[in-house]
Each structure stands twice: as C-alpha cells, then as structure tokens.
Amino acid sequence: MRGTHNESDAVDHRPPLILGGPSFHDVTEAVASPLERPPTRGWWLYFLPSVGLLGLLGVAVGWLFFEGVGVWGLNNPVGWAFDITNFVFWVGIGHAGTLISAILFLFRQKWRTSINRSAEAMTIFAVMCALIFPGIHVGRPWVAYWMAPVPNQMGMWPQFRSPLMWDVFAVSIYGTVSALFWYVGMIPDLATVRDRAHGRRRMIFAVLALGWRGSMRHWHHYEKAYLILAGLATPLVLSVHSIVSMDFATSQLPGWHTTIFPPYFVAGAIFSGFAMVVTLMVITRRAFGLEHVITMKHFDYMAKIMLVTGMMVGYAYALEFFIAWYSGSAYELFAFKNRAFGPYAWAYWTMVSCNVLLPQLFWFKKVRSSLTWLFALSIFVNIGMWFERFVIIVTSLHRDFLPANWFMFTPTFWDVATMLGSFGLFFTMFCLFVRFLPIVATAEVKSVLPQAAAHARTAPRVELEDADALPSASRLARAEAE
Amino acid sequence: MALLRPRLPPSERFGALAEFATPAALYRACEGVRDAGYTRWDAHAPFPVHGLDRAMGLRASRLPWISLVLALGGAATGMGLQGWVSAIAYPLVISGKPYFSWPAFVPVTFELAVLGGALGAVFGMLALNQLPTLYHPLFGSARFERASDDGFFISIESWDPRFDAERTVELLRRLGATEVELVAS
Numbered sequence: 001m002r003g004t005h006n007e008s009d010a011v012d013h014r015p016p017l018i019l020g021g022p023s024f025h026d027v028t029e030a031v032a033s034p035l036e037r038p039p040t041r042g043w044w045l046y047f048l049p050s051v052g053l054l055g056l057l058g059v060a061v062g063w064l065f066f067e068g069v070g071v072w073g074l075n076n077p078v079g080w081a082f083d084i085t086n087f088v089f090w091v092g093i094g095h096a097g098t099l100i101s102a103i104l105f106l107f108r109q110k111w112r113t114s115i116n117r118s119a120e121a122m123t124i125f126a127v128m129c130a131l132i133f134p135g136i137h138v139g140r141p142w143v144a145y146w147m148a149p150v151p152n153q154m155g156m157w158p159q160f161r162s163p164l165m166w167d168v169f170a171v172s173i174y175g176t177v178s179a180l181f182w183y184v185g186m187i188p189d190l191a192t193v194r195d196r197a198h199g200r201r202r203m204i205f206a207v208l209a210l211g212w213r214g215s216m217r218h219w220h221h222y223e224k225a226y227l228i229l230a231g232l233a234t235p236l237v238l239s240v241h242s243i244v245s246m247d248f249a250t251s252q253l254p255g256w257h258t259t260i261f262p263p264y265f266v267a268g269a270i271f272s273g274f275a276m277v278v279t280l281m282v283i284t285r286r287a288f289g290l291e292h293v294i295t296m297k298h299f300d301y302m303a304k305i306m307l308v309t310g311m312m313v314g315y316a317y318a319l320e321f322f323i324a325w326y327s328g329s330a331y332e333l334f335a336f337k338n339r340a341f342g343p344y345a346w347a348y349w350t351m352v353s354c355n356v357l358l359p360q361l362f363w364f365k366k367v368r369s370s371l372t373w374l375f376a377l378s379i380f381v382n383i384g385m386w387f388e389r390f391v392i393i394v395t396s397l398h399r400d401f402l403p404a405n406w407f408m409f410t411p412t413f414w415d416v417a418t419m420l421g422s423f424g425l426f427f428t429m430f431c432l433f434v435r436f437l438p439i440v441a442t443a444e445v446k447s448v449l450p451q452a453a454a455h456a457r458t459a460p461r462v463e464l465e466d467a468d469a470l471p472s473a474s475r476l477a478r479a480e481a482e
Numbered sequence: 483m484a485l486l487r488p489r490l491p492p493s494e495r496f497g498a499l500a501e502f503a504t505p506a507a508l509y510r511a512c513e514g515v516r517d518a519g520y521t522r523w524d525a526h527a528p529f530p531v532h533g534l535d536r537a538m539g540l541r542a543s544r545l546p547w548i549s550l551v552l553a554l555g556g557a558a559t560g561m562g563l564q565g566w567v568s569a570i571a572y573p574l575v576i577s578g579k580p581y582f583s584w585p586a587f588v589p590v591t592f593e594l595a596v597l598g599g600a601l602g603a604v605f606g607m608l609a610l611n612q613l614p615t616l617y618h619p620l621f622g623s624a625r626f627e628r629a630s631d632d633g634f635f636i637s638i639e640s641w642d643p644r645f646d647a648e649r650t651v652e653l654l655r656r657l658g659a660t661e662v663e664l665v666a667s
Contacts, residue, residue: 023632024528025631025632028630028631028632149563156572157567157571157572158567159574159576160564160568160586160587160590161568161576161577161579161583163589165590166593169589169590169593169594170589170593173593173594176597176600177596177597177600180600180601181600184604188528188630191630192528192630194630195627195628195629195630195631206616207614210613210614210615210616211613211615211616211617211618212630213526213620213621213626213629213630214526214527214528214629214630214635215524215526215611216512216524216525216526216527216530216534216535216538216540217524217540217611218611218613219527219530219534220543221543221545221606221607221611222530222607224543224545224546224603224607225545225604225606228545228549228599228600228603229603229604232553232596232599232600232603233600235592235596236596239589239592239593239596243589246589442528443528443529443530444529446528446529446632447529447530447531447532451504452505452529452531452532453505453506453532
C-alpha cells in the first residue's frame with residue numbers, strides 16, 4: 001500500500017487516493033500542524049498584496065458611492081459592463097466548489113475528499129465577491145433594500161415576475177446554503193484543532209466545534225445531514241446559474257434572447273470554477289506540503305472535467321451562430337457577426353482561444369501531469385471565462401436596434417480598480433482561510449484510507465499485530481515530539 | 483440550558499471509557515456491547531466508521547423528515563409570499579399576465595424550499611445531537627483527545643441499568659480494548 005499511483009488497493013483494486021500510506025495521525029498532523037506554526041514568509045507574500053487590492057476595492061467603492069455610477073465607463077446603450085461581468089464571473093467561480101462538495105459526493109467520487117474543503121471555501125468567497133456587484137451597481141446603494149420583500153413606508157413590494165428578483169433569492173440562498181454546508185463539514189475538523197490547542201486558542205475552537213466529541217450517535221445524524229445538504233445543493237447550484245442566465249435570456253435583446261443560455265451558463269460556470277480550483281490548489285499544496293493528499297491524480301481528474309466542460313461551451317458558441325443564421329432574424333444574425341468581426345472581435349477571439357482552443361491540450365497526458373501546464377492553462381481559462389461574460393454583455397448591448405444609439409464601451413480606471421479589488425477580497429479571504437482553518441477535510445480523508453474499512457463484508461479481517469502497529473507508531477511519533 | 487454542559491443524571495461517575503486500536507476492532511467491540519444489552523453507551527471515532535451504526539444497533543435517523551417538513555414550509559412560504567404580494571398587497575399588471583401568474587413564481591418557490599430543507603438538515607441535526615454542548619465529562623479524560631485524531635473509543639454510562647464498574651470494564655477488556663478507564667462525572 002505504501003507506494004505510488006500504480007499500485008492498486010487490495011479492497012477495491014484501485015490505486016490509493018492518498019499517497020505514502022499515512023496513518024490516521026499523519027493526516028491530522030499534515031493538516032493541523034501548519035495552522036499551529038507562525039505564518040510563513042510565503043504566506044505574507046500572498047497576503048499583503050491581496051490586502052492591498054482589498055484596500056483598492058474599498059477606495060473604488062467609496063468613490064463610486066460618493067460620485068455615482070458615472071465614474072464607471074457606462075453609457076447609453078451600454079448600461080451594464082464590468083459590474084455584471086464581474087458578478088457572473090464570480091458566481092460561476094463558486095460553482096465548482098459546490099460541484100465538488102455536493103455532486104461528486106452523490107456520485108461517490110471519493111477523490112473529492114482531498115479538495116472539497118478548500119473548494120467550498122472558494123465558493124463562499126466567490127459568492128461574497130459576486131454579491132458586491134449587484135449591491136453597488138444600482139446607483140443608489142442606500143435603497144438596495146428595495147430588493148428584499150420587506151414592508152416599507154412606500155407600501156411597495158418587489159416585482160416577482162422579474163428574473164432579476166429571482167436572482168436576488170437564488171444567489172443569496174446559494175451563499176447561505178454553501179456557508180452551512182462548509183461549516184457543517186468543518187465541525188469534526190474544528191474539534192481536531194481544538195483537541196490539539198491550548199489556552200485561548202482552545203477556547204475559540206471549542207466554541208466553533210460546538211462540543212463535537214466524535215460520538216457515533218452524532219455521526220449517524222451528521223452523515224444524514226451531509227447527504228441531505230448534498231442532495232439539496234446539487235439542484236440549487238444548477239438553478240442558480242440558470243437563473244443568472246435568465247437575467248439575459250428573458251430580455252428581448254439579440255445576443256441575449258437565447259434558450260440555450262441556462263445549460264450553457266452552467267457548463268461555463270463549472271469550467272471556470274475548476275480552473276480556479278486548479279489555480280488555488282497548485283499554490284496551496286506546495287505552500288502547505290500537501291503533495292501526498294492533493295495528488296497529481298486529482299489534477300488529472302480536474303483537467304478532464306475542464307476538457308469536457310470547455311468543449312460544452314465551445315459547442316454552445318458554435319450553436320449560437322447556427323441559431324442566429326437558422327432563426328432568419330436579421331438582428332440576431334447581425335449581433336453575432338458583430339460579436340466575431342466587429343470592434344470587440346479581439347475580445348471574442350480571446351475568449352475562443354482561451355476557452356475552446358487551449359484546453360484541447362488537456363487531451364495530452366503530459367499536459368495533465370505537468371503542474372506548469374496546468375497552472376498556465378487554468379489562468380488562461382480564468383481569463384477566457386471572464387471575457388466570455390464581457391463579450392456576451394457588452395457586444396450585445398453596444399450596437400442595439402438603431403444605429404443612432406450605437407456607442408463603444410471603454411473601461412475607466414475605476415472599472416478596472418473595482419475588478420482588481422474584488423480579486424483582492426477573494427484572495428484575502430482565501431489567505432485567512434488557509435491560515436486559520438483546516439484546509440483539508442481530515443475526517444473525510446481518514447475515512448478513505450485503506451485502514452478505515454471496518455466492515456467485515458467489505459474489508460479483510462485486520463490481523464491484530466498489524467492493527468496495533470498503526471496507532472502505536474503514531475504514539476511513538478507523538479512521544480518524540482513531546 | 484444544555485449549551486455548556488449536558489443534562490445527565492446526578493452521579494459521581496460518568497462511566498467507563500475503552501480505547502480500541504483500529505476501526506475493525508471498534509466495530510466488533512460495538513457488536514459485543516450491543517449484544518450484551520447495554521443501552522446508554524456510545525462509540526467515538528475521528529470519522530464515521532462505515533457500518534458502525536448498524537453494529538451499534540442504531541435506528542434510521544429521523545432527520546430527513548425534519549428537513550422535508552421545513553422544505554415544504556419553505557416552498558409554501560415562497561409561493562404564498564409571491565402570490566400575496568403580486569395579487570393582494572401590490573397588484574400590478576406585468577406583460578399582460580394575470581396577477582397570480584404562478585409559473586413565474588416557481589424559481590423563488592424552489593429556492594426557498596431548498597433554504598428550508600438546508601436549515602432543517604443543519605439545525606435538525608444539531609437539535610437531535612443536542613449540540614452545541616461545549617463541555618462533556620469525557621473531555622476530562624486526557625486520552626479522549628485522540629477521539630478527534632486517531633483514537634477509537636467506546637463509552638458506557640454509569641446510569642445504564644447493566645453498568646457495573648468491574649464487570650463492564652471486564653467486558654470491554656474481553657472485547658479487545660487496549661486501555662480502559664473510569665471517567666468522573
């Protein structure tokens with residue numbers, strides 16, 4: 001069992017998910033001990049620029065509130081540009097986290113256990129970034145509460161037939177459920193950190209862990225709760241990006257008015273989300289020495305998912321053109337000709353290159369097993385998917401029905417500052433997460449180790465001598481440490 | 483309030499705590515404790531050991547029903563709120579549709595059903611488990627810290643009708659415990 005990719009497990013004849021044949025205690029040690037050491041210089045190297053960008057977000061939003069949406073490059077007819085591009089981009093990023101934590105859980109894909117915690121954290125931070133934009137783009141943010149169905153002095157209520165209203169509910173409930181899922185998944189690991197800590201740190205984690213004591217009677221309800229949450233989060237994530245796409249699809253605008261949008265947006269969201277997971281994991285596993293927990297096999301799987309979803313969006317791009325021609329609508333056909341060959345053609349072809357052409361390299365095993373390639377391609381996909389939203393929004397708006405209305409959109413400094421600032425928020429939160437919370441679901445990883453199998457029907461009877469060896473080895477290691 | 487300490491019968495002794503070397507040993511010991519007829523006892527492991535709930539003789543969790551009721555409540559709230567707002571509180575004709583145009587209300591109804599079900603699953607789980615309970619007599623055992631790391635334990639509470647300090651400890655040893663201790667309340 002101690003070995004590499006190719007040796008297969010005696011139980012299910014598959015290669016081990018976690019390399020090096022670690023004991024249960026080794027897993028705890030690998031995940032919990034970095035949290036107990038002072039932050040490394042590398043961590044500060046990521047954290048300080050992130051906080052700097054977060055400060056930029058504060059300035060950009062403050063100036064926006066003071067001066068108004070005129071500080072952005074918006075005009076008539078381009079009333080939505082960077083703001084909603086960033087919103088859709090960030091919501092999409094979040095979806096891979098839910099896919100990994102919920103959908104792969106339902107499909108019993110055990111390899112998810114190494115990456116689900118950090119992917120879920122990514123989801124929550126991405127939703128935080130996303131929620132900023134609808135909040136600040138309304139022009140008068142102090143009346144943003146009009147989006148909530150609360151009794152008010154005007155006697156007015158929201159208009160529930162609008163997809164924008166559905167979106168308010170979908171994204172805020174998505175954020176809430178993702179946070180619950182993340183926290184519930186973390187309770188056993190918070191208890192692990194608590195049991196290793198002393199003093200005030202122990203008190204803080206004692207409260208966070210809610211008094212978890214690994215009771216099997218608790219695990220019994222806990223596993224059921226986790227299954228229900230996964231079952232609910234799966235249709236939720238599909239509905240969220242479908243509803244986001246309906247913000248566009250239910251309008252009359254050529255380029256937006258398309259029935260393919262819901263599945264196309266969901267595929268794109270998963271595509272971009274996995275790219276972001278790869279970007280973050282390449283850095284995190286090296287920084288925390290988790291190469292044996294987040295293995296090359298995980299990257300191989302994620303690259304294959306990116307290959308599939310990348311081809312799905314490629315198919316959607318092609319089908320949009322086909323339908324534009326097949327519909328016989330002159331406006332529809334113009335919108336797409338303009339998209340590919342008009343003034344924003346550079347953005348369109350950036351999108352196609354990054355999302356459809358470059359991911360084809362994932363066909364090659366050499367690319368899928370090279371961290372350099374994976375990292376570079378994941379960055380390209382992130383860029384490509386940002387441009388996809390920009391292309392859909394701006395190219396459809398900037399030349400609408402009457403040529404007299406046509407106008408180009410050019411981003412201002414504050415457009416760019418707000419976008420970069422949202423990355424600052426995201427990376428600041430992620431840095432704080434990897435610093436203070438267990439970044440791998442240790443309880444779940446332990447349960448996929450070969451020695452975790454206890455049931456007589458699925459596991460060979462453990463020889464008692466062997467069985468004693470595992471914990472006593474870890475006990476020795478602990479005695480040495482003390 | 484059980485927020486800080488669990489509500490337990492008054493007793494000087496909480497019970498017996500036995501450690502086992504492996505999940506497999508814990509599994510077989512649980513079958514033994516169950517068959518010996520104990521009722522106030524528990525197993526503790528750093529991860530949910532597969533099949534252990536059956537080895538302990540636990541009944542299926544009621545949690546799905548709690549979640550279902552809250553999900554249906556969420557859906558009813560969603561459709562009710564939108565219908566009331568659009569047809570009674572603030573009727574407006576939008577795109578020539580009827581006031582109670584229910585197909586347009588499906589997305590929000592669905593989202594609120596998911597919210598209800600998720601809240602039911604999380605808070606129902608906490609309620610069934612009587613969590614948060616920040617302190618527990620078992621935390622008094624230094625060995626028990628490993629229940630969240632690599633330790634596998636069985637605890638038998640002293641108010642179990644079959645509990646007898648000597649004989650219970652003897653049983654746990656016979657079932658393969660590597661260490662057994664008595665824990666104060």
